Amino acid sequence: xxxxxxxxxxxxxxxxxxxxxxxxxxxxxxxxxxxxxxxxxxxxxxxxxxxxxxxxxxxxxxxxxxxxxxxxxxxxxxxxxxxxxxxxxxxxxxxxxxxxxxxxxxxxxxxxxxxxxxxxxxxxxxxxxxxxxxxxxxxxxxxxxxxxxxxxxxxxxxxxxxxxxxxxxxxxxxxx
Amino acid sequence: xxxxxxxxxxxxxxxxxxxxxxxxxxxxxxxxxxxxxxxxxxxxxxxxxxxxxxxxxxxxxxxxxxxxxxxxxxxxxxxxxxxxxxxxxxxxxxxxxxxxxxxxxxxxxxxx
Numbered sequence: 001x002x003x004x005x006x007x008x009x010x011x012x013x014x015x016x017x018x019x020x021x022x023x024x025x026x027x028x029x030x031x032x033x034x035x036x037x038x039x040x041x042x043x044x045x046x047x048x049x050x051x052x053x054x055x056x057x058x059x060x061x062x063x064x065x066x067x068x069x070x071x072x073x074x075x076x077x078x079x080x081x082x083x084x085x086x087x088x089x090x091x092x093x094x095x096x097x098x099x100x101x102x103x104x105x106x107x108x109x110x111x112x113x114x115x116x117x118x119x120x121x122x123x124x125x126x127x128x129x130x131x132x133x134x135x136x137x138x139x140x141x142x143x144x145x146x147x148x149x150x151x152x153x154x155x156x157x158x159x160x161x162x163x164x165x166x167x168x169x170x171x172x173x174x175x176x
Numbered sequence: 177x178x179x180x181x182x183x184x185x186x187x188x189x190x191x192x193x194x195x196x197x198x199x200x201x202x203x204x205x206x207x208x209x210x211x212x213x214x215x216x217x218x219x220x221x222x223x224x225x226x227x228x229x230x231x232x233x234x235x236x237x238x239x240x241x242x243x244x245x246x247x248x249x250x251x252x253x254x255x256x257x258x259x260x261x262x263x264x265x266x267x268x269x270x271x272x273x274x275x276x277x278x279x280x281x282x283x284x285x286x287x288x
Contacts, residue, residue: 016262025228026240026247030201039224057265064264066246068239072231082267084279090269104267113278120280155281 006123007051009080011105013128014038014169015058015073017115022069034128041126041169042076052077053122057106080112083120083149085158092146097138102132109164110147120157124165126172152155155169198225 017038024031025167031039035063045052059079062070086107109125129132136143144163151159167175180188190200198219200206205220219225235243250258 020250022231022246023244023250025232026243027251029251031204031224036221037288040221060265061262066242068235068243069246072234080272082277084274084277084281085271086277087271087274088266091271093267094269100269101205101266102181104269107269115278119279131253132265137261144276154184157281 006049007053007114007119007121008045009053009055009105009109009122009125009164010042010045010058010077011125011127011129012055012058012061014041014056014126015062017128018042018073019062019065021167025071025072027150028043029056037169037173040074041172045126046076048176051114051117053080053112053114055112056081078114078116080108080114082108083113085112085154086111087094089150090149092150093143096143096146097135098132102129102135105132106136106164106166110161111158114156121161122138124162124167126167126169128169130168133166133168195230198222 015038021035021039024035042052046130054073054077056079059074062073068126089111090100090103091108093106094100098106105125105127108122110121113126114118114120138161145164151161153159178191180193182188182259199220207218207220209216209218209224227272232243253261
């Protein structure tokens with residue numbers, strides 16, 4: 001991939017690494033390479049003026065931690081809410097060997113709602129989970145066919161939605 | 177611009193203010209990049225450190241103390257305890273949980 005999409009969802013694993021980077025810095029410890037990678041992804045995507053999203057679940061978890069940590073992440077991202085058909089699509093995805101949590105994040109990518117922008121879904125999901133990316137790419141044709149079958153019967157605007165791309169944070173740093 | 181003196185062993189000493197600014201620690205990597213304008217010294221992961229520095233400097237002293245306390249508490253947790261924090265509020269995908277889904281069907285979503 002050479003061009004960047006404008007709307008991106010950072011999964012919970014990426015957000016956790018960013019938070020844990022902050023923890024290590026606050027404690028005067030060196031962050032791990034994967035924590036540094038997650039922060040670099042956040043910074044690069046913000047600089048490229050992408051619309052960054054996290055799930056409402058990630059936002060809620062951050063908001064239960066000290067606000068000093070949460071605000072650094074939440075100020076540059078918007079929380080996606082669960083949109084109509086999100087769970088239905090997540091249940092379908094479970095048939096393709098995705099874990100429940102992976103199915104939910106993928107479903108957020110297509111049916112997550114940004115209330116501020118009044119938009120549905122994102123162009124790309126960035127994850128720290130290589131297994132998720134591998135499984136999604138391996139089964140993308142079947143998943144797309146199933147997605148198209150489902151959305152074809154949905155009302156506007158759901159019938160024009162599409163599947164997001166799913167990439168690792170390493171891909172963002174090396175290929176974008 | 178900083179001027180550094182190379183000693184007899186080829187070593188240079190980085191000024192303390194630069195070490196502080198970039199959060200450099202023993203063992204951190206620095207790259208020497210040959211460019212058309214000369215030799216560029218690049219701190220690895222500088223963008224991450226700059227982000228950390230901006231975040232930390234945006235906090236008041238009191239907030240920094242609170243952040244340190246949070247860091248102490250979080251670092252003291254076991255892996256299982258940390259995992260539990262990040263697994264709070266799992267999303268049910270059952271049909272009977274669909275009542276809280278937001279319907280934007282009346283609104284045309286903008287192109288992505």
